[in-house]
Amino acid sequence: MRKIAWFLIIISVLSAIAEPLGLKLPTVSWAFNTCYNTDFLMATFGEGESAYKFAWFGYLVSLVGIAVAVFLLIEFPKGKELLPTTKRRIQRFKDNTRGMVSLVIIAVMVFLASLDQLVVGKKALxxxxxxxxxxxxxxxxxxxxxxxxxxxxxxxxxxxxxxxxxxxxxxxxxxxxMPLIPYDPTQDTAKVPAKKLKTNEGKLLDEKGNPLDGRAATLYDDDSERQKLIYEYREGVRQGRVEGRDEKGGRIYEAYYDKGELVEGSQRFSGEGMTMEEYLSSGDNTLYKVFFHAAPPMPSSGHLLGTTGKGSDLAAYLYGGLQVNIRAALIYIPAIYLIGITFGLLMGFFGGWFDLIFQRIIEIFSTIPFLFVVIIFSSLVPSNNRGLMMILLILVAFGWMSMTYLMRTAALREKARDYVAAARVSGASTNRIIFSHILPNTVAILVTLVPFSVSGIIMSLTALDYLGFGLPPEYATWGTLLKEGLNSFSKPWLVTSAFTVLVSTLILVTFVGEAVRDAFDPKKFTTYK
Incomplete structure (x- = not known):
């Protein structure tokens, strides 16, 4: 725990120092990056070019990180050893091979996601x-x-x-x-890839070696976005209209083919500064198949997994989706546990009118349709304020209630134990009894639920994005990709990629959750005589 505390102090201090110096560090500066993308997280003083912007949310996150680190250093002084029970639980978890391997894989994924612009980004290193x-x-x-x-x-x-x-x-x-993947996850349209085509026995073959059915084009300077002559092919021979363009994209040539033969008198040319014969013979007449977005996987073009419908590199998009899910979990899990644990313990310990009032509040919140709230906020909140923080605020507002009931039940059970009565007799304060005696005895419940809460937030974000009520387009999300893939079955690499990363992540988290549950289950390792 002390190592975690010092790590938190280092990254919090680095984050606070880097911002005034105009530096943007991988992951460390994430809270400040969020401020620049969300207006309500940034305070503006003055108007016009002289306006001063203060990223208060970034500095608040740095202060919270330092406060948490100091708390851990106080609670876990140097030389303090773990309880024998805790050591046995850790060893039980390590003995679960499936859970341990899953945890290592998740740790590697988190580490890679934390490298941020070192791995994925359009800006040079x-x-x-x-x-x-x-x-x-x-x-x-x-x-x-x-x-x-x-x-x-x-x-x-x-x-x-x-x-x-x-x-x-x-x-x-x-x-x-450049980074390993030189594209941003979103809002960075890649050049459409093109593949050189071959001929066999007078027929043009596609990338699979079959006679081409579709379009082929010659290019200016091998640039896939500057097509010169665009032909239509049927069973490997030219058939139908031919369109010619100048270097600026203007249409200057037209002709028709029938079964590979030029239709007499069908040629039309309106170019300037050259004759039709000079235009047709100029440049490289190599034929290419141009793959418009969403393009299939093509390592030669630099897109190992292909591109999305908006031209984003698919590997970069999946990476950005992983980052969004990890950041969401790191905010959502502590928030709902802090609220749920606090109110749950207080409800169970005090009971009476305090318990009744909060039960009614929870019942009222439970009857509010969650999806309707998301729809209302999505329509009312300006686009420059919609983002991960707004969605997480809504999810937290509805996600803490289940944790509250669990902790209420645990507090009702634990406060009747002899150790609580002994603490009262010894003069311990209410806060000490609740948070120093009752809470530690409910840790097993909390730790067991964390992995499944992570699965829950990933599924919630994916579902909202799939329905179109989640994050705005500037965020890379697996739900949006899944929706695009299911709407385009002719492009299976989209849905396959989204489904693979989503299911794989959920399976890994579930395996870790099962291993934690088994490690903290006393009955599993109890022998009755």
């Missing part, structure tokens, strides 16, 4: 140009094209580091190091 070095992925300052030698229309726009890397490699004028 390192740029060297004309003796100057930059780390755009870790800077809040935006670099523009003119800062790195980009001229023309893109000089005043934010740098496209993928194109910059390609240009530097061709010219040898600089160095760009």
């Amino acid at each position: 390192y740029v060297s140009y004309q003796g100057q070095t930059y780390c755009p992925a870790f800077m809040r300052t935006v670099l523009y094209g003119k800062d790195l030698g980009v001229t023309g229309d893109m000089a005043g726009a934010e740098v496209n580091y993928r194109k910059l890397k390609k240009r530097f490699e061709e010219e040898g004028s600089g160095t760009v190091i």
Whole structure:
């Protein structure tokens, strides 16, 4: 616990220091990043360009982290050993191979998700140009094209580091190091991939080696987004209309083919500065099949799992969804347990009118349709305030009640025990009895429920996103991907990817939950004589 406490102190201090310096650290700066994406988490003083923005939520999270760390250091002084019962429970958990392996896999997933822009992102990790070095992925300052030698229309726009890397490699004028997956999870449309096609016995073959049925095109400078001549093919031969475009995308040529033969008199050309013959013979006439989004898995294009319908890299999107679920669990679980444990213990310990009032409050909350509340908030809250925090506030408002009843029952049972009566006789205060005597004896219930609560929040977010009432489009979510995949059965890589990561994660969490339950179950290791 002391190691966890010191780790919390380090990341909380780093987070608070990095923000004034304009640094954006992986995971550590997440609370501050959330402030920039959600207006109500950012306080603005003044107006116009001179306005000062204060990320109060980020600093609040840092203070909470330090406070929790200090509490752990006080509660677990140096040299304090775990109770023999706790040691036996830990050993029982380790003896459960399935649960232990699942925990290790989850730990690796959490570690990879915490690397953030080191693994996934469109901003370069390192740029060297004309003796100057930059780390755009870790800077809040935006670099523009003119800062790195980009001229023309893109000089005043934010740098496209993928194109910059390609240009530097061709010219040898600089160095760009990109993340492992050089795409953002969302709002980063990838270039449509294209695959060179082959011919056999006069017929054009598709990527599977079968006669092509569909479109094939020649390209300007091997750029899949700049198509020159677009042909229609049936059973590997040209059939139907041909469309020709200039380098700016304007239509300048048209013709028709019938069973591979050009229809006489069907050609139309309106280009300027060249004849039709010069236009048709210029450039590379290699034929490509262009895969529009959502594109299938194509390692040669850099998209190992393909792309989504909006052009996002699928691997980056799944990674972003994992990050959203982990962050949601880290906020949701402590929140509902803090509220549920506190009110549950107080209800069970005091009873009487206090218990009756809170039971009525819980009954009123229980009758409110959860989905209706989400729909109302989604329609009323402005888009710049909708995000993970708003959804979590709604989920917490409805998620603490089940925990309250469990802790109420445990408190009613425990307060009748002899050790509580002994604590009262010895003069212990009410707070000490509740939180130092009763609460530790209910830890088994809490620890056992944590993994299943994690599964619950993942399923809740996925369900809301699938129904269209969850997070806005700038968040990568597995529910949105699952919905897109089920609406596009012709693109099975979408639903397969979403289903695989969702089910795999839930199975791993369930295995850990079962192992914890078995480790804390006294009857499982009790021998009756």
